Amino acid sequence: MSTPLIELHQVTRRYDEGPPALNDVSLSVEPGEALAILGPSGSGKSTMLNLIAGLDRPSTGTVTVDGVRVDELGEAASARYRRARIGLVFQFFNLLDDLTVADNVMLPAQLAGMGRSTAERRATELLGRLGVDRHATAYPGRLSGGERQRVAVARALMNRPALLLADEPTGALDTASGEDVMRLLSELHADGQTVVLVTHDLVLAERCATRTVHLLDGQVASDSAMELLR
Amino acid sequence: MSALTRVVRAGVGRKRVQTIVIGLVVAIAVTSAVLGGSLMVASQGPFDRAFGQQRGAHLTAQFDVGKVTEAQLAASASAAGVAAAAGPFLTAQVGLTDPAGHPLPPLNVAGRADAGNEVDRVDLVEGRWATAPGEIVLATGGHLRLPPKVAGEQWTISGKPVTVVGVARSASRSADAWTTPAQLAAWAEGPRSYQMLYRFTEAGTTEQVQAGKNAVQAALPAGAMTGALSWLDIRLEAINDTLLLVPFLIAFGLLGVVMAVLIIGNVIAGAVSTSTRRIGILKALGFTPSQVVRAYVGQALIPASVGAMIGAVAGNLLTIPILAQTNELYGTSDSGVAFWVDAVVIGGALVVVAVTALAAAARAGRLRSVDALAVGRTPRPGRGRWATRLTSRLPIPRPVTLGLAHPFARPVRAVSIIAAIAFGAAAVTFAVGLGTSLNRVQEVEDIADVQVGAPHRMEPGGPRPGPREPEAFPDPAAIEKVIAAQPGTAGYMGVARGEITAAGIVGELDAVAVTGPDSARYYRMVSGDWLTGPGQIIVSTPFLTAAGKQVGDSIVLTHEGAQVPVTIVGEVFNTDSDGMQVVTELATLGSVKPSTYYVSVLSGTDASAYTQALTKALDPVGAMADRLDHSPDEMVVVVNILTGLLSLMLTVVAGLGVMNTVVLETRERVHDLGVHKALGMTPRQTTAMVIASVVVTGVIGGAAGTAIGVLLQRTVITEMASSVGFRLPASVVDVYGSYELVVFGLAGLVIAVVGALLPAGWAARTRVAVALRTE
Structure with a gap:
């Protein structure tokens, strides 16, 4: 058995008083897996995603991604970890309105110190691969929801991350655009990309994931491999 | 508690940085205005005020002890036109040697039992009056240049010790030193004379003083009066001494007051206008435009009132030592800030705050709720994109190019930052230029050793x-x-x-x-x-x-x-x-x-x-x-202190103005910050981005402020000299070298960067998960 890409060991995350958002969760994800984290609101899905992305730190327990102890990283190291290993896709795209599509996509690479011309070549390639290259010089506000999410995925893939994290990637899209994004994620996974999705959407999970984890009240209620529907 | 009160309280309590900045800016501006106002008051006819305060002698007359008796001199107080008289006092020239062993030129010493009452009521600026043998009081502001804290020193007269028990100032310049009548009689080895000090009912012109003198002479034996000095001659000399200083200090005072008004206006307008979205929410909840205006005026007035009180106290504390210096220069006896100066400055500052807040809130209050909610959320689409495109091509790190383009997305806010920086840079350039000009005027005094x-x-x-x-x-x-x-x-x-x-x-x-x-x-x-x-x-x-x-x-x-x-x-x-x-x-x-x-x-x-x-x-x-004594001239000391103080205060205030705007800007961009950080922007890169966002405004503000400051200095100093009938040499007008101009220009950038450091640190520390949730 290969080394897990993600390993959460007895992770608990508490916010102030009240019950923990995650409670003693342990989880492993192998390279090349497509994991969907499911659960109702408040079950701890986004908390788990934030912990894997290094956006937050566990109260107790350890988070290891691609051999990196994410729970021990400081702010600067955590930022470097994200741009080297993680691609993030958000529900509301989080594209920067004052940058062109190409500039949005290039940004993670430029933050990592890549030169503009190299970043431009990579961005053009990604935008072409995701079918939005004709919008390269446009601003995100002029794009449809599906197109914006494709641009967001392109941005997430810019630094060739080991792990693509997607938080409700179809949550803000109409049905057609949602289908479009689902297809895209499936294709990426088929190409070997490890993907972790957080979603309410069972259809998305069924279409894109090889494994689902159900969270309930901050604990893993079920963990099952499923056949990927295509 | 009414809804309006709750809104005001919440606004003051929740927006702590803004509240503190308003309070600090008003405090410093009020400090500067109290100092400036007091200087302006102190510079209004300083000799005439000092002379009036001391009931100065219109005529200081000397009499031959062999030709007139003390009784005859005392009786001359009832001569025609004499309103009051003091004397006769025995006077003589005495040779003093200071503690370092340096003999002084002979001093005119008068034997007086007290500091005066009806005429020439001299001010004791240090120590006490001479009451016992071996004690002397030295005069300041006349021929002697005394170091500070002379009282208590042991000097000598003909090898005998004498204690300097006090330092006094006489607007009439009636003597170089005073001692008890008995002591003077013992010291005076050479010739002696009597001194009489007269105040006349009419003494505004040379003729009136001469008429008084004639009346006194007529009442005394012929030839008894050996010399007399009119107060008009002393006045002329005193006015000559401070001919340029008075308009200089008035200019400094005005600078303090005007800058206070401009800076308060800028900060308050910026603070209120960035609350437009909150105003939209209040209106959506049912607040009327008038309630919105009242809420925001109240929100600005609460910290401003606290700041004004603190500023008034600080201004008073700061003004006292400055007045001690101007007293030394002018010969006045101003002991502190006039109550009305405090009242006018505090009242004026609060009126400026209220009017600016009123205007800004009224504008926001008139917006439709939906528009108000949209304003201030994100920059209007399309604004400043050319700058983003342009900067993205610069061969420098991306966080820096992102920051450089920020001001162009919100031009009005950028103008507010530029204005704050320009005010500060202009004030510093102007103050330093004015001080340098006066130093240049004084420089020739120090050529001879x-x-x-x-x-x-x-x-x-x-x-x-x-x-x-x-x-x-x-x-x-x-x-x-x-x-x-x-x-x-x-x-x-x-x-x-x-x-x-x-x-x-x-x-x-x-x-x-x-x-x-x-x-x-x-x-x-x-x-x-x-x-x-x-x-x-x-x-x-x-x-x-x-x-x-x-x-x-x-x-x-x-x-x-x-x-x-x-x-x-x-x-x-x-x-x-x-x-x-x-x-x-x-x-x-x-x-x-x-x-x-x-x-x-x-x-x-x-x-x-x-x-x-x-x-x-x-x-x-x-x-x-x-x-010759090359210790710094009092005038130069005062001007240098004022230059330093005003420059410091106005720079701090300008920095606070920048900080206020950058804090608001950073808070509004917090979601974008979260995105940047989620994509891998490190805290250092975040700091660089925020700092870079004020570089362009800092450079523009610094350059504009320096240019305005130079223009102001040239105009003001030329007009000041012209008002007293002079043209100035180029060396006094052209005081800025290219090096100084670059430094002043860069000072704007420094103000901007220092002002942005705090919000940049805050942005760098912001947690991504929190920032991304912020809507």
């Missing part, structure tokens, strides 16, 4: 009040030979004084005839050339104006009955004698001889040793040398 004059001795015929006319040397050539031969001599200027008349000008004028290699260094030329031979004069602007002449014209002078045709070869900046003094070469006035030489020593020469050696060498030719 040593003064050569007649030996100190007790004059037969009794002491005379007022300035003593120096005696001319009988053989100046011998003295010049000794000075030139003395090792360490760098140069010298001999000065002779005379009185002349000039065709077309009413009344007598002072003439200064100079000789020696250093002469040209002591005068700053406005136009034309320095003297190259006899028959030439240089004069100041008031002379040219009064005579209707210009450089190159000829004019006829009359000196001791002889007509002397001369050519005006140059216009000089010289405030002596109200700018009516004529400067020429010694040979022009024929018979006059120098009475004083000013000597400069070579660099590295020990001036004290040089002075002692020169005195020894001069002894055979009947002259002696005194080392």
Whole structure:
């Protein structure tokens, strides 16, 4: 058995008083897996995603991604970890309105110190691969929801991350655009990309994931491999 | 608690940075305005106020002790036109030696039992009045230049110890020192005289003072009065001393007040206008435009009121030592900030806050709720994208290029930052320029290291009040030979004084005839050339104006009955004698001889040793040398303190203005910050981005402020000089070198960067998960 890409060991995350958002969760994800984290609101899905992305730190327990102890990283190291290993896709795209599509996509690479011309070549390639290259010089506000999410995925893939994290990637899209994004994620996974999705959407999970984890009240209620529907 | 009160309380409590910034800005602005206002008040007719405060003597008269009795003098208080009188006081010249062993020129000492009551009520600025034998009170503001804290020192008179128990200031300049009548009688080895101080019912003109003097003389034995000094002569001298300082200090005062108003207006307008979205929410909840306006005026007034109170206290504390300095300069006795200055400044500051908040909130209050909610959320689409495209191509790190483009997305806010920085940079440039100009004016005072004059001795015929006319040397050539031969001599200027008349000008004028290699260094030329031979004069602007002449014209002078045709070869900046003094070469006035030489020593020469050696060498030719005091002039000290204080305060306030705007900007961009950080922007890169966002505004504000400051300095200083009838030399007007201008310009950038540091740190520390949730 290969080394897990993600390993959460007895992770608990508490916010102030009240019950923990995650409670003693342990989880492993192998390279090349497509994991969907499911659960109702408040079950701890986004908390788990934030912990894997290094956006937050566990109260107790350890988070290891691609051999990196994410729970021990400081702010600067955590930022470097994200741009080297993680691609993030958000529900509301989080594209920067004052940058062109190409500039949005290039940004993670430029933050990592890549030169503009190299970043431009990579961005053009990604935008072409995701079918939005004709919008390269446009601003995100002029794009449809599906197109914006494709641009967001392109941005997430810019630094060739080991792990693509997607938080409700179809949550803000109409049905057609949602289908479009689902297809895209499936294709990426088929190409070997490890993907972790957080979603309410069972259809998305069924279409894109090889494994689902159900969270309930901050604990893993079920963990099952499923056949990927295509 | 009403909904309105809740909104105001929440606004003040939740927006802590903004509340603190408003409070601090108002506090510093009020401090600056209290200081500025007090300076303006202190500079209003300082001599007349000091003279009034002390009930100064309109006539200070000396009497021969052999020709009049004390009883006769006391009775002269009822002469016609005399409103009040003090005396008779015994006076004599006394030779004092300071604790370092340096003998002073003879001082006019008066024997007075107290500091005065009806006339010449002198101010004790240090210590107490002399009440016992061996005690003396020295006069400040006259001939003596005293170091601070003299009271308590042991000096000597003819080898006997004397304790300086106090330092006092007399606007009438009635004596150089005071002691008890009995002590003076014991000290006075030489001739003595009586002094009487008179106040007249009418003393506004020379004729009125002369009439009073005549009435006093008529009431006393003929020939009893040996000398008298009119208060109008002292007034003229005092006004000459502070001719330029008064408009300078008024300009500084105005700077403090005007900058306070501008900065408060800028910060309040910025603070309220960035609350537009909150105003939209309040309106959506049912607040009327008038309630919104009231809420925001209240929200601004609460911290502003606290700040104004703190600023008033700080302003009072800061003003007291400054007033001590201006008292020293003006001879006034201002003890603290006038109550009405505090009241006007506090009231004025709060009115500015209320009016600015009212205008900004009224504008926001008039917006439709939906528009108000949209405003301030994100920049209007399309704004500043050209800048983003442009900067993205710069070969510098991406976080920096992202920051550089920020100001173009919100041009109005960028203008507010530029204004804050420009105010600060302009104020600093202006204040430093003004201070440098005044320093340049004073610089010529420090050229000479040593003064050569007649030996100190007790004059037969009794002491005379007022300035003593120096005696001319009988053989100046011998003295010049000794000075030139003395090792360490760098140069010298001999000065002779005379009185002349000039065709077309009413009344007598002072003439200064100079000789020696250093002469040209002591005068700053406005136009034309320095003297190259006899028959030439240089004069100041008031002379040219009064005579209707210009450089190159000829004019006829009359000196001791002889007509002397001369050519005006140059216009000089010289405030002596109200700018009516004529400067020429010694040979022009024929018979006059120098009475004083000013000597400069070579660099590295020990001036004290040089002075002692020169005195020894001069002894055979009947002259002696005194080392000149080069301790900083009070006027320069005051101006430098003010320059430093105002620059510091206005820079801090400008930095706070920047901080306020960048805090608001950063908070509004917090979601974008979260995105950047989620994509891998490190805290250092975040800090760089925020700092870079103020670089463009800092550079523009600094450059604009410096240009405005230079323009202001040139305009104000030229107008100030013009208001008292002078034109200034280029060296006094053009005080900025290219290096200084670059430093002032970069100061804007420094203000911007320092102001942005706090919000940049906050942005760097913001947690991504929290920022991304922020909507």
